[in-house]
Amino acid sequence: MISLEINGKAVSAQENETLLKVIRDQGIRIPTLCHMEELTPSGACRLCVVEVDGQRGLTPSCAYPVADGMKVRTHSPRVLRARRTIVELLLSNHPDDCLYCVRNNQCDLQNLASEFNVTDRRFTGKKKTGPMDVSSPSLIRDPAKCILCGRCVRVCEEIQQVSAIDFIGRGGSTTVGTLFDGGLNTSTCINCGQCVMVCPTAALSEQDSIKDVEAALDDPERIVIVQHAPSVSVTLGESLGLKTGADCDGIMTAALRRLGFDWVFDTGFTADLTIMEEASELAQRISDGGVLPMMTSCSPGWIKYVEQFYPDMLPNLSSCKSPQQMMGALIKGWFAGRESIDPARLYSVSIMPCTAKKFEAQRPEMAQSGSQADIDAVLTTRELARLLRRRGIEPRTLSPEAADSPFGERATAGKIFGASGGVMEAALRTAHYLLTGTDLEDPRFLALRGPQGLKEAAVNIGGLTVNVAVVSGLANAARLLTDVRAGKKSVHFIEVMTCPGGCVGGGGQPLDTDPARIKARMQALYAIDRNGPVRQSHANPSVQRLYREYLGAPLSERSHHQLHTKYQTRDVDG
Amino acid sequence: MALNTVSDVLDRVPHAKRDALIPLLQEIQERDGFLSQSAMKALAARLGLPAVKVYGVATFYNQFRFHSVGRNHIQVCRGTACHVKGSAAVLEALQFELGIEAGATTRDGLFSLEVVSCIGACGLAPVISINGEFHAALTPEKVRALLNDLRKAAKGAHDEQLA
C-alpha cells in the first residue's frame, strides 16, 4: 500500500495502479477518450491530464502509475484549461455534422464539447474530409469524423487479433485506414463491429438497413417476416429506458407487430434446432472418429476468421448454419410453401445483436438454390430502437404478446445462446440426452458461465469424458487454437463467440462496453433459463413437430440440404 | 519480381524479427526503387505481422515510396532556405502541371514527384533535382518551361523509336 494526496485528501492505493483508476475510485470523474480499461494505454489524447506536484507539465493519468507521496490536483484551473483546449482542438477540424449524424445525442465528442462549455470557435482548422468507405456489408467508415483516439485499432488488434485497420501516414495527414487504403470489404475485417462499439464518434458505424426494411413494410404486396435473436430481448430495453438486463421479449414482439411485420418468429427456435443438429454431429464425430475438436459455427465473424487465418481447421467447424440462417432457410424453403406464399413476395428480416450477421446474410451459401438470399435484411438492436422511434412506437406502453407458430417457441437452452458459454451448455444438455437417453439432473454448467474469455470443463456423459472449451474475443480463440495445434490441449468441442461475452456484447448492441453491463445482460439470460418451463432443446415441442412433419431426424438429408453448409478458404488482402 | 526481391532480401536473414522491419523495408526499396504492395505483403507474412501494420509503419516515414519512380524522378527540396525562397509555390506548380501529388508517379510513367528534406544546395534555393541533376532558383514559370522541355525530349525519343 502507498499513500498519496488527491485534491488535498489523503488516499491509499496499490502499487502499480494507474493514477486514473485511483482517482476514479474516489468517485472523481475524469474525462478520457483514448483510454480503455482492457487495452494497452496509449496516452494519445491527453484528456485525462492532472496536475502532479513537482512535475512541470501536466500528467496523463491513464498511463501513469501512482507513487508514494504524490500530490495530485484533478480539476485545477490549469487542468481544466488544458482539457478544454484539447477538446477545442479536436473540434477545430471536425465536420460539425451533428444534425445529420448517426451519433447525434450519443457522441462522446459532442458530450465533451458540452461538458467543457465550448460555445465558440477558438481554432479554425481545415475541415477533415476524406471519402467514406461504404464497401463493407456491415460497417461504414467515415474518416472525416475520426479523432484518432486509436481505440478501434487496439480493439481490432488486441481483442480480435485481426488488425484490419491501423494508423496510416503521419502528422497532420494521419488517418485510421485499411491495408493500401482499400475498402474494408477486401480487407481481413471480420465485420464484428467491436470497433464501432468503442468509437467515440460516428467515424465508425453500422451499415443501416432501416430504409430497406421500411420499404418492405410499406409495400402492401410484401409479406414481411421477422425473427429476433436470443440476446436482443435483454438488451433492447436499454435503448427504451428500461434497466440493464430487463427482458422485454413480450413487448418487443408486440412492437414488431405494430411496425407491420406479418409474422414474428424467435431465433431461439432455430437455436434449439442448431443444438439438435450440432449435438448429433458431435456424437457422430466422436463415435465415427471424425475430425475433433469440433468448433461451433454460429458466429459469422469467427467463420470468416477461420476461412482466412486458419483454413487448415475448416474441417473442425461444425457444418451447421447459424440459427439466423437456419430460420432463413426454413422460412423460404419450407414455411412459404406450407402457407402458399409466393417466395418472391416474401421479405425476411432478422433483428440481431451483430453487424457480422449482415455479412453472413449476403454469403452465397445462404440462398435457396440460386435465387434470392434467405435473409433479405438484418437490423441490429440499435437499428431496431431507431426504427421504433421513427415510427412512433413506444413499446413500454404495449401489452406483451407471444411470437407466432411454428417458429415462435423455444426452450431456455436456445435463449442462453446469447451469452458466451450458452451454446455449449445447451449442446451438452442435449448431447447427454442423445448419448444416455436421460436428461441431466442439474442442467447447469456453472464453469461455463461468466464473462471470462476462456472457460473449460471436463464433462462426464454416460461414462465418456468430453473436454470442452468456451472462448469469446478472437484473440482468446487464437490462443486456444495455438495450444490445440501444438497438442498442448486435448479438447473435443469448442464454442467460439467473436465478441467478448458473446452476443450480449455483440457489435450491434446498444453502445456500451462497460463490463458490468455485459455481465448484467448475461445474468438476465440465465435468470430466464432458471425459470424456464422447458430447458432442453430436444424437449421443445415445436422442434419435435418440425422433425415429425418435415425434417425427419437430425442430420437427415433434408436437414443437410436446409440447415448445413460448407465453408472454404478465403483469400483476403492482409 | 518484387516477390523474388523480398525472398532474396529475407533469405539472408531467416530469423528476422519485427525490429528488422524498417531496415528490411529500406533494403527492398533500394532494390526495387519503391515498396510494392506484394513486397509489403510478403514481408509481413515473413515477419508474422498483419500487413496493415507494415503499411502503417511504411507510410509513417517519408523515405518510402509506394510507386515505381518515373523516367524523370523529381525531388523537391523542402529545407528552410528553399522554403523561405518559395519552394511551396514550386511544389504546387509541379503538382498542378503533372496532375499528381507528391509521392506519386504519372500514369505515363514519365514523371514521379517526391518531397525531400534539405538536399544541401541551399545556395541554389529554391532547388529541385531531376534524376540527380540540380535545377536552381526555380519559379512556377521556370517549372513549366522545364517540364515542357522534358516532355518534348521524351516525345522526340519516342518518335525516333517509331521512325
Ligand code: SF4
Ligand atoms: S461524430 Fe459527434 S461531434 Fe461529430 S458530427 Fe457526429 S455527433 Fe457531431
Ligand code: SF4
Ligand atoms: S469490425 Fe472487427 S475486424 Fe473489422 S475493423 Fe472493426 S474490430 Fe476489426
Ligand code: SF4
Ligand atoms: S475511427 Fe473512431 S475509434 Fe477509431 S481512431 Fe477514429 S475516432 Fe477513434
Ligand code: FES
Ligand atoms: S485518456 Fe489518457 S491520454 Fe487519452
